Amino acid sequence: MDDLTAAELITRKLTEGLSQQEREALDQHLAKSSTSRVFAQWSARIQDVIEFFRETDASAGEGPGLDPVTRLRLEKRLLEAMEAAGWDNPPANSDLPTGDLSSELTVGRKVAEDQPDYDANRSMGNDSNVKRQKNKSQDDAGETI
């Protein structure tokens, strides 16, 4: 076995695993080749750190976070999306019984429609960007929870 073949086995071992025969051949090669051995050690170390930090909490907790300009831009875009989706029109009577979120939104829209300054385009989420995205978005979010 040459170093190139050994490197292929080292990387494959981390993703798919090796057969018993491949493992033995690799071990024999590593005993002889110090560079292959160091490469195997680095690969394993990188894999270990990825396995720890790829978890959602760990990935989310490490990093620069949003810079102030990006934060403002996201807040603005979020508010626009909320407005377009009718979230700026909460039900006037929050004591109304609510079975689930969809019926609550329907109630909210009904209450809004009764207001003199009701803007159908705005309240029904007819903003073109939001509407365009809605079908796809429900695909993205629908199956997750």
Place this chain on the structure above:
Amino acid sequence: MSASSPPPRPHSTAEGLEPRLWVERYGDQLYNYAISRLKSHEIAEEAVQDTFVTAVVSLESFKGNATEQTWLFSILKRKIIDVIRRDWKRKGKFTLYDEVNPESFLFSPDGTWRRNWFAPADCPIESRELWQIVQLCLKLLPSNQANVFVLRVLEEKSSAEICKELEISPSNLGIRLHRARLGLARCVAEKMKR
């Protein structure tokens, strides 16, 4: 309200969702997650923005079985896969042979290492610092190697899923993963020598 009515529930916290607070509460976390997997700040920001917009227009789909945070992360993960798929299709005309192959500079034609490229693997470095270097090196890999690496190793998608999403063969995926790992180890070891 009659005596038999259910207790009142404020609209702003229906099903535990408070969209107005999402950027403040989860913006940093979502962004950190996205930037650890995507090539640039702009692409990561776009993925987070799309996540918020998708969540807002899909509020009906939130059943309250998971936390708001878990729900947003599940949407973001799909966005990241979408970004990678789009990027892949844009560059689809490139073949495996168009990509940088780290084997060509790491190995001699006879299959032996050209030299010892690597710093000792037991050199002391904190995991957090190593993770930062790995992320940096991941961004330096050719996109088509980084993309499969992110999907397979960071997002833990199965080989079958990736082959289907990206329309590549298992052997093609294996070669790209191998090259990505070689390039990554080479880059990390290089940074460690400095």
